[in-house]
Amino acid sequence: MRRRLVISYLLLMVLVLLALETPLAATLATRETDRVRADRLADATRFASLAGPALRGGSPGPLDGELAAYDALYGIAAAVVDRDRRTVVASSGWEPGAGTGPALDTALSGQQFSGPESVWPWVGGPVVTAVPINDGGEVLGAVVTTSPADGVRRTVTVWWLLLAGIGLLAVLACVSTAFGLAGWVLRPVTELDAVTHEIAEGRRAARVRAGLGPPELRRLATSFNDMAEAVSDVMDRQRAFVAHASHQLRNPLTALRLRVEELGPSLTDPDGRAEHRLALEETDRLATVLDALLTLARAEREENQRITVDATATAASRVTAWLPLARHREVTLRLDAGEAPVYARTVPTAIDQALDALIDNAVKFSGAQGEVTVTVRAADGGTVLTVGDTGPGMTASQLDQATERFWRAPDAQNVDGAGLGLTIAAVLVDASDGRLTMRQGEPRGLVAELWFPAPADVPGGIDGLTGVGGRSETGDPGGNDEPDAGTLPAARPHDDEPVRR
Numbered sequence: 001m002r003r004r005l006v007i008s009y010l011l012l013m014v015l016v017l018l019a020l021e022t023p024l025a026a027t028l029a030t031r032e033t034d035r036v037r038a039d040r041l042a043d044a045t046r047f048a049s050l051a052g053p054a055l056r057g058g059s060p061g062p063l064d065g066e067l068a069a070y071d072a073l074y075g076i077a078a079a080v081v082d083r084d085r086r087t088v089v090a091s092s093g094w095e096p097g098a099g100t101g102p103a104l105d106t107a108l109s110g111q112q113f114s115g116p117e118s119v120w121p122w123v124g125g126p127v128v129t130a131v132p133i134n135d136g137g138e139v140l141g142a143v144v145t146t147s148p149a150d151g152v153r154r155t156v157t158v159w160w161l162l163l164a165g166i167g168l169l170a171v172l173a174c175v176s177t178a179f180g181l182a183g184w185v186l187r188p189v190t191e192l193d194a195v196t197h198e199i200a201e202g203r204r205a206a207r208v209r210a211g212l213g214p215p216e217l218r219r220l221a222t223s224f225n226d227m228a229e230a231v232s233d234v235m236d237r238q239r240a241f242v243a244h245a246s247h248q249l250r251n252p253l254t255a256l257r258l259r260v261e262e263l264g265p266s267l268t269d270p271d272g273r274a275e276h277r278l279a280l281e282e283t284d285r286l287a288t289v290l291d292a293l294l295t296l297a298r299a300e301r302e303e304n305q306r307i308t309v310d311a312t313a314t315a316a317s318r319v320t321a322w323l324p325l326a327r328h329r330e331v332t333l334r335l336d337a338g339e340a341p342v343y344a345r346t347v348p349t350a351i352d353q354a355l356d357a358l359i360d361n362a363v364k365f366s367g368a369q370g371e372v373t374v375t376v377r378a379a380d381g382g383t384v385l386t387v388g389d390t391g392p393g394m395t396a397s398q399l400d401q402a403t404e405r406f407w408r409a410p411d412a413q414n415v416d417g418a419g420l421g422l423t424i425a426a427v428l429v430d431a432s433d434g435r436l437t438m439r440q441g442e443p444r445g446l447v448a449e450l451w452f453p454a455p456a457d458v459p460g461g462i463d464g465l466t467g468v469g470g471r472s473e474t475g476d477p478g479g480n481d482e483p484d485a486g487t488l489p490a491a492r493p494h495d496d497e498p499v500r501r
Contacts, residue, residue, distance in 0.1 A: 002182045009178035010171065017167045028159045030118045036127055036152050037114040040145050043070070044078070044131040045112075047143045051080045051133045054088055055140040067091040076147040080133070083108060083141055100144055103130035107142035110134070119152040121160065127152070188213035188221050195224075202431060204232045257283040306432070308455045309351055310341040311383045315376045318355040322363060330368040333359070337376035344383035344452035346432035351452065353428055354436070355385065357421035358448045362389035366445075378454070382434070385450040393446045399438050 047070075050063050067078045071091035079090035085104060087094075099115065106113035107130035114129040126146040133141045191208050198206035207228060208221040260279050267273050319335045326333035344351065355374070362372040366389045375386045422436075429436045434452040441447045 002179070002186050005182040005186070006175065006178040009181070010175055013171060013174040017170060021163050021167055025160050025163055026118070028163075029120060029156045032152055032155050032159070033117065033119045033127070036119075036147070036149075037129065040076070040127060040129040040147055041112060041114055041131065043076075044129045044143045044145050047078060047080070047145075048131045048133045051089070051143060052135050052140065054080060055082055055133060056135065063089050074147070076145055078143065078145045080143050081141050083139060088141065094146075097126070097128075097146060099125060099128040100130075100146065103128045103144055104142055106130060107132045107144070108139055110139050119149045119156060121153050121157045125149065185213055185217070188217040192221060192224060195228075199228060204228070204235070253283060253287055257287070305347060306345050307348055309344050309346055311344045311351055311385060311452070312337045312340070312342050312376050314351045315355060315374055315385060318352060318359060319374055322356075322359045326363050326372065329363060329366075330370075331363050331366050332369075332371045333363065333374075334372070335374050335376075337374075342376055342378050342383050343455050344432075345455040346434065346452050347428060350428040350432045350434070351385065351450070354425040354450055355387065357425040358387040358450075360421065361448075362387055362391065362446070365389065365391035367391060380451060382451050382453045385452075386447060387450075388441055388445060388447045390441070390445040393440050393444055394438070399440075 047063065047066065050066060054063050063080065067080075067089055068091055071077055071093045075093070077091050077093035077095065079094045079096075080088045081104065082088055085108075103113040103115070110132050112129075112131050114127070116123075116125070116127070119127070127149050128144070128146050130142050130144045132139050133143060188208065191212065195206045195208050207225045210221055210225070211218060212221065257280065260276065260283060264273070264276055267276055315337060316335055319333060323333055359372065359374065363370075366372055370390045372387065372389045375384075375388075377384050426436050429450060429452070432452055434450060436448070436450055438446060438448045
């Protein structure tokens with residue numbers, strides 16, 4: 001944008017210079033030509049006053065010497081012709097040219113002639129003047145002079161070069177001023193654009209510096225900062241409300257479940273016991289939804305702190321944690337990874353929770369005798385983790401909606417789940433500057449692929465790395481540890497909850 005502004009300023013300046021200097025250049029050429037023409041007319045008029053006796057008596061007298069001395073001194077050829085166009089007296093350099101004919105015609109008609117009107121640097125030809133020789137009102141002949149115009153052209157060229165130099169200096173000054181002015185005007189716009197991208201990338205604390213640029217853009221920057229503050233405050237309040245509501249509902253929900261569970265021994269009717277079992281399942285499902293909402297609120301509130309994780313070790317720990325559930329459902333769960341560690345740079349627990357969501361999905365819907373394969377490899381300048389299953393998969397339209405909150409596939413409405421698992425995984429992957437992609441497997445099933453950027457440098461040992469040889473970020477996935485306020489809880493295999501479908 002700065003370049004476009006500078007070009008517009010420069011174009012305006014060039015147009016102004018052309019409008020001012022073009023008439024001035026033409027005026028300078030005309031003025032210099034008029035000066036020379038006036039001087040030549042004065043000389044020709046003097047010669048005409050001396051040529052009368054020569055034309056009347058047929059003897060050149062002193063005029064012959066005057067013209068010779070004039071030609072030798074100034075290099076200007078001159079000649080005296082009679083009314084029949086015969087040359088009476090001429091200097092040694094006199095040669096009739098193309099311009100002398102019209103000059104003689106004008107002079108023999110009783111009028112002075114001088115031409116051209118202006119001498120241009122690119123036009124050749126001499127300056128021709130002709131003055132009639134009068135005697136008692138009768139035209140006896142004419143005096144014609146032809147002087148080279150090289151000196152006039154040089155003078156005009158020098159003036160034009162001077163004007164061009166002044167114009168060039170003005171253009172350079174305009175460009176320098178335009179860059180400074182454009183930078184001053186666009187600095188708040190440039191910073192506004194940069195801050196907008198930062199906020200879009202998750203750095204909600206970014207703000208535009210105040211006091212930059214013209215008053216209108218200063219007000220715009222202030223309004224933008226106020227808007228960013230308001231939006232950030234609304235988002236914080238919304239996430240805090242979800243987190244607080246989810247947390248506050250867990251205690252009464254736990255108490256309600258205990259009360260409902262204590263009613264079990266007192267129920268003797270088979271129908272009552274069935275309803276009691278369904279009530280317990282509904283309370284468990286509601287607890288799962290609250291846990292998922294709390295996890296999502298915490299994931300979206302993360303400040304994008306990055307850690308280096310051994311993706312191979314983390315994937316191995318997650319496959320080990322999910323093996324009991326896979327065996328229980330007669331699903332083959334395997335890990336395809338090398339022995340060498342493959343490192344990734346992510347936010348805390350991103351790989352753990354994303355794999356938990358994807359493995360839970362795959363095991364849940366693969367069915368008996370199904371297969372789930374988790375692969376880890378380095379590719380595309382980062383680390384790729386793939387979870388493939390042999391389940392029914394999803395259609396193209398379902399894949400587009402899979403990461404929406406609370407979305408469930410039409411054929412999975414009766415399966416327990418909150419529909420938040422993939423949403424949480426997508427939030428964590430996005431916060432890690434990674435990618436979550438899903439596609440249909442061949443010949444059937446679903447393939448979910450996680451890509452995380454590789455760290456710029458990897459420590460020499462495992463000190464300082466997380467996710468190496470186990471889950472250091474969260475509690476034991478197979479236990480009942482409750483997450484603390486600063487930890488993002490992972491999905492637990494024993495909860496028997498599908499994340500999505």
